[in-house]
Amino acid sequence: MIEICRMLAGLWEPPPIETVAEWADSNRVLGTTSAEPGPWRTDRMAHSREIMEALSPTSPVQRVVLMFASQLAKSEIGNNALGFYAHRDPGPMLMTQPTDRDLKDYVRQRLRPMIRDTPALRSRISQPKSRDGDNTLQGVSFPGGFLRTVTGNSAAALRSTPVRILFLDEIDGYPLDVDGEGDPIDLACQRTVTFSRRKILLTSTPTIKGKSRIESEYEASDRRRFWVPCPHCGEFQILKWVNVQWEKGDPRSAVYVCELGCVIHNHEKSQILPLGEWRAESPGAQGGTVRGYHLNALYAPHGLGPTFGDCAAQFVEAKHAKDPARLQAFINLKLGETWSVADGESIESEGLLALRESWDPPRGREGLYVPGGCVLTCGVDVQDNRFELEVVSWGPGFESWSADYRILPCDPSTKEAWRDLDELIRRSFWHVSGERLKISATCLDTQGHYTDAAYRFVKPRERRGVYGIAGKAGDRPIWPIRASKNNKGRINLRLIGVDAAKAHVYDRLKIRAMGPGYCHFPDDRDPAYFDQLTAEVYRTRWKAGRKVTQWSLKRAGLRNEALDCRVYAYAALMGWISRGKTLEGESDRLAVRIENRKNPSVGAKVTPPPRRKPRGADWINPGDFWGG
Numbered sequence: 001m002i003e004i005c006r007m008l009a010g011l012w013e014p015p016p017i018e019t020v021a022e023w024a025d026s027n028r029v030l031g032t033t034s035a036e037p038g039p040w041r042t043d044r045m046a047h048s049r050e051i052m053e054a055l056s057p058t059s060p061v062q063r064v065v066l067m068f069a070s071q072l073a074k075s076e077i078g079n080n081a082l083g084f085y086a087h088r089d090p091g092p093m094l095m096t097q098p099t100d101r102d103l104k105d106y107v108r109q110r111l112r113p114m115i116r117d118t119p120a121l122r123s124r125i126s127q128p129k130s131r132d133g134d135n136t137l138q139g140v141s142f143p144g145g146f147l148r149t150v151t152g153n154s155a156a157a158l159r160s161t162p163v164r165i166l167f168l169d170e171i172d173g174y175p176l177d178v179d180g181e182g183d184p185i186d187l188a189c190q191r192t193v194t195f196s197r198r199k200i201l202l203t204s205t206p207t208i209k210g211k212s213r214i215e216s217e218y219e220a221s222d223r224r225r226f227w228v229p230c231p232h233c234g235e236f237q238i239l240k241w242v243n244v245q246w247e248k249g250d251p252r253s254a255v256y257v258c259e260l261g262c263v264i265h266n267h268e269k270s271q272i273l274p275l276g277e278w279r280a281e282s283p284g285a286q287g288g289t290v291r292g293y294h295l296n297a298l299y300a301p302h303g304l305g306p307t308f309g310d311c312a313a314q315f316v317e318a319k320h321a322k323d324p325a326r327l328q329a330f331i332n333l334k335l336g337e338t339w340s341v342a343d344g345e346s347i348e349s350e351g352l353l354a355l356r357e358s359w360d361p362p363r364g365r366e367g368l369y370v371p372g373g374c375v376l377t378c379g380v381d382v383q384d385n386r387f388e389l390e391v392v393s394w395g396p397g398f399e400s401w402s403a404d405y406r407i408l409p410c411d412p413s414t415k416e417a418w419r420d421l422d423e424l425i426r427r428s429f430w431h432v433s434g435e436r437l438k439i440s441a442t443c444l445d446t447q448g449h450y451t452d453a454a455y456r457f458v459k460p461r462e463r464r465g466v467y468g469i470a471g472k473a474g475d476r477p478i479w480p481i482r483a484s485k486n487n488k489g490r491i492n493l494r495l496i497g498v499d500a501a502k503a504h505v506y507d508r509l510k511i512r513a514m515g516p517g518y519c520h521f522p523d524d525r526d527p528a529y530f531d532q533l534t535a536e537v538y539r540t541r542w543k544a545g546r547k548v549t550q551w552s553l554k555r556a557g558l559r560n561e562a563l564d565c566r567v568y569a570y571a572a573l574m575g576w577i578s579r580g581k582t583l584e585g586e587s588d589r590l591a592v593r594i595e596n597r598k599n600p601s602v603g604a605k606v607t608p609p610p611r612r613k614p615r616g617a618d619w620i621n622p623g624d625f626w627g628g
Contacts, residue, residue, distance in 0.1 A: 020052035023088060024080040027120040031113045035304055040080070044301055045073045046274045047226050047293075054291050055081040055199055057089055065292040066203040067218040069336035071305050072295050074203045075106075078167045079114050081201060082147060085165050087120050090144030091195075093165040096152045096188060098173030101481060103151050106169070111149070115140070153178055158187040164195040171213045172204040172475055185213065207475050208503070209338035210549035221292025222280040226299060228272040232262040236277075239298040241335055244308055251312035256298070266307040273301060297334040306334065321397050321516050324507035347509050349530035355512075356523040361430055368429040370403040370437070372520065374587045377576060378425055378442040379568025381561050382412055382450055387421050390565035391429070391439060394573055396584045397516025398508065403429055405529060405562065412450040418457045425466070433594045441465040441572040445564070446493065455489025462492060467575050469568065471498035473550060478504070479574035494575065501567045502536065502551050509534070532562035 021042045028040035042049050054061040055077075068074040078095070085093060095111075097103040115121045124142045139148035150157035152174035159181070166188055168174075178184045185202070192198040204214035227236045237259045246254035256264040264272075278293065297306050306314075311334055318326035328339040361369035370376070373393030380389040391404040406424065410417035428436045446454040446468045458468035468491045476497030483492035508517045521530075535558040536551045553560065577583075 017058065018084075018088060019056040019058065020081050020084045021049045021056075023084040024052065027087065027118055028080055028083060028114075029117045029119070031117045033109075033113065040076075043274055044304065045076075046276055046301075047278075047295055047299060048073055048077050050278050051077055051291075051293055052080055055201060056084075057197060061289055061291050062198055063200045063221075063286075063290040064202070065214065065217040065221050065290070066201070067206055067214045067292065067294045067336060068203065069295060069297040070205050070333045072297070072300060072336075075110065075169060078169060078201050078203060079110060081199070082165070082167060083114060083118060083121055085199075086142050086145065086147060087124060090142060091165065092145055092161060092163040093147040093167070094161075094163040094188065094191065095139075095147060095149050095167040096158070096169065096174075096184075097149070098152050098170050100151055102170065102173070103149055107149055111140070111147075152184040152188075155181040155184075155187060158184055159191065161191070162194050163191050164198050166192050166198070166200045168200070168202045170204045171202050171217070172207045174213065176474055205332055205336060206338040207332060208500075208549070209340040211475050211499075212338045213475075215338050218292040218294060220286070221290045222282045222285040222288075224278040224280045224291060224293045226276050226293075226295055227279050228276040228299075230258040230260065230262050231264060231268045231271045233258065233260050235260050235262075239296065241296070241298070241311075244298070244312055246309070246312050251316045252309040254308040254312035256308055266309070267302050269299075270302045273299065294336060296336045323398050323517055324504050325398075347506060347534045349527065349534045352509065352519075352521065352530045352534065353525075353527055356521050356525060359522045362432075362434070368404060368427060369432075370401050370429050371432045372399065372401045373403075373431075374437075374590045375573065375576060375583060376403060376429060376437050376439045377569045377572035378439045379565040379570070379572060380421070380425075380442060380444040381564045381568065382445050382448050382454060383561070384412070384449055386410060387412070387417070387424075388561045388565055389421075389424065390562070390569050392566070392569040392573075393429075393437070394583055396587050398583070399514075399516055399518050399520075400508070401520040402522065402525065405525065405565070412453055418453065421457070422461075431590075433590070434597070435590065435593055439465075441467065441576040443467045443469045443494070443496070443568040443572040443575070445568060446470055446487075446491075452488060455487065455491050458491050459489055465572075465576065467494050467572060468492070469494045469496050469571060471496055471564075471567070473499050476500065478571055479578055494571070496568075496571045496574075498567055499551060501570055502563070503538070505563070505566055505570060506538075529562050532559050533566060535560040535563055 024040045025042055030037050030040055036044065042052070051064060051066065053059060054064050066074045066077070082093060082095065085091065095106075097106050115125050125140050138150070139146060148161070148163070152158070152168070152171070155178045158178065168185060168188060171185060174184045176183065178187065181187065189200055192200060202214065202217050206212040206215050209215065225238050227238055229236050235258060239256065243257050243259075244254050245257050246252070258264055280291075297311055298308065300306055314334065315330055318330045331337050331339050359369060359371050361367070370393040373395040375394045376391055377394065378389055378391045380387060387408040387410060389406055389408070390402060393401040393403045408417075408420060408424065410420065412418070425439050425442050428438045431437050442465060444454060444458060444466065446458070447470050454468060458466055468489070470493060472495045474497070476495070476499070478497045478501045480495055483494050485492065487493045508519055511517045511519070535553055537554050538549060539552055
C-alpha cells in the first residue's frame with residue numbers, strides 16, 4: 001500500500017524547474033549513428049539553446065517555428081522536447097511526419113534509438129516487441145502520458161485525441177487539404193486548444209516561395225535571426241551567403257568576410273557561435289506567444305556540418321551545371337530560403353520559334369534522327385480521340401533535343417490504338433554518332449476517360465521502363481520515392497509533382513546559351529507547338545483565406561498538350577535516374593561504343609567506365625527536385 005501511495009505521489013509531484021536544454025545536457029545520449037555519439041551537448045549546437053528554452057514549461061511561448069537549412073538539428077531539438085516531457089512533465093503528445101515512409105524512418109531511426117540510448121527514457125518507455133500493442137509505429141506510452149506518431153495525410157489521425165505537446169516535422173511536405181476536411185496543420189493544432197500550457201513546434205526546410213508553409217508560419221512569427229560576433233573586430237552580424245568569398249577557380253578556399261572586412265575562417269565558428277544571440281525582427285508578434293527562427297548552413301558548427309568551402313563548391317557546381325533543380329536544392333537545403341518562381345512571368349512562344357535549328361541527318365541515316373544527347377525518354381498524353389507524345393534526347397547537364405513530336409489520331413478504347421502506340425515507343429533513332437538509340441523510359445498519363453485501358457497497357461511493359469503516372473499539383477517531388485499500388489490495375493502508379501516539373505521546364509526554356517539546360521528544337525516544329533509549350537503561367541490567388549500559387553492557362557481556350565508531354569518526358573528521365581544512372585555516365589558509355597565501332601579489332605576495344613554514383617538524393621527528392 002505504501003508503494004502505491006508513493007507511486008501516486010510521484011505522478012502528482014510538480015515537475016522540477018528545468019528547461020529542455022538542461023534536461024538534454026543531463027540525460028540525452030546520442031547513439032553510434034550520430035556524427036558525435038555520446039552525451040548531448042547544447043554548446044555544440046549553440047543556436048538550439050534558446051529554442052529549447054522556449055519549448056520548456058516555464059516559457060510563455062506556445063508556438064515555435066523553425067525554418068532551417070538541412071542538418072542543423074531541427075529534428076533533434078524536437079526530439080529533446082519530446083524526451084523532456086515524457087520524462088519530466090508527462091502528458092498527451094503527438095508527432096507528425098509528411099508520409100508513411102517518413103514516419104517509419106523517424107520511428108525506426110530517431111525515436112526508438114533515442115529511447116534505447118537515453119537511460120532516463122529507457123526506464124520509463126518499454127522497447128516495442130512484435131506483439132506489443134502500446135509501443136508500435138503509431139507511438140509509445142509511458143506513465144502519465146503517451147506519444148502518438150501519425151502522418152499529415154490522415155484526417156482521422158489528426159482530429160482525434162486532444163494533446164498538449166505537438167511536433168509537426170517537415171510541414172512543407174504536407175498536403176494543402178487532407179481527406180476534404182481542411183488544412184492538416186490546422187486540424188492538428190486544433191487538438192491543443194483545451195490546454196493552456198500547450199507547446200506547438202513546426203519545423204521544415206522551405207520549398208517554393210508562395211507555397212512554402214514554413215515560410216508562411218515564419219512570416220507570422222516574431223522572425224528571429226542568429227547574430228554572432230566577428231572573432232576579430234567583435235561586430236555582431238547575421239551570416240549571409242553574399243559575404244562568402246573564394247579564390248577564382250577554388251571554391252574550397254572560401255572564407256567569410258564580415259561586415260567590416262575581417263576574414264573569418266570556418267574553424268573560427270567554434271569561437272563565435274557560442275556567443276551568438278537570437279534577435280527578433282518583429283518583437284512581440286502575436287502577444288509574444290509565437291516565435292520563429294531562421295538559420296542557414298553557414299551556421300553549421302565546425303566539424304558537424306558543411307564548411308564555407310563545402311557550400312561554395314556545391315553552389316559553383318550547381319551554377320555551372322545551369323540546372324535549376326540543383327540550384328533550387330542549394331537555395332532550399334543550404335540557405336534555408338524559398339525558391340522563387342516568378343509570379344505571372346510567362347515565356348513568349350515567338351522567342352522559342354526563332355531558335356529552331358536545321359537538323360540534317362548524315363547521308364544514309366534518313367529517318368528518325370537526333371543530333372545530340374545520350375538518353376531518350378518519352379512523354380505520352382492520352383486524349384479522347386488521340387495520343388500525343390514527345391521523345392526527348394537528354395545530355396549531360398540536362399541539355400535536351402526534341403527528337404520527335406507526334407499526334408496519333410485514334411480511339412483509345414480499341415486494342416489497335418494501343419498497339420500502334422506500342423510501336424511508336426519501340427522505335428529507335430539515329431544518333432549523330434551513327435549509333436542507334438532506343439527510348440529508355442516512357443511516362444504515360446493514366447488519368448482521363450481511358451484509365452483502365454492505360455493500366456492494361458502499362459502493366460506488362462513496366463520492366464521496359466514504361467511508367468504509369470498521375471500528375472499531382474502542390475508541393476510534391478517530381479519523381480516519388482515509392483510507387484502506389486492503390487489502383488484498379490495494380491500497377492506501380494507514380495504520382496508525379498507536375499508543379500515542380502513545370503517550373504524546371506520553364507526555367508530551362510529561358511536559357512539562351514547552348515550548353516547545360518539548353519533546349520534544342522528542330523525547324524519542323526510549327527508555331528502551334530510552341531504556343532502549347534508556353535501556354536501556362538505561374539499565378540498567385542487566395543483560396544479559403546490562404547495564398548495559393550498554381551500553374552494555369554494564360555487565357556481560356558489555349559491547349560497545353562505539348563507542355564504536358566514535355567513534363568512527362570522529364571518525369572521519365574527522373575525515373576531513369578532513380579534507377580541509379582546518370583547522364584554523364586551514359587554519355588561516357590556511348591563514347592565507348594562509338595570508339596569500339598571505329599576500332600572493331602578485339603585488342604582495340606575500350607572498356608566501359610564504371611557506372612558513376614548519382615549525385616545524391618538531394619537532387620531527386622528535396623525534395624527530390626523541388627523541383628525537386
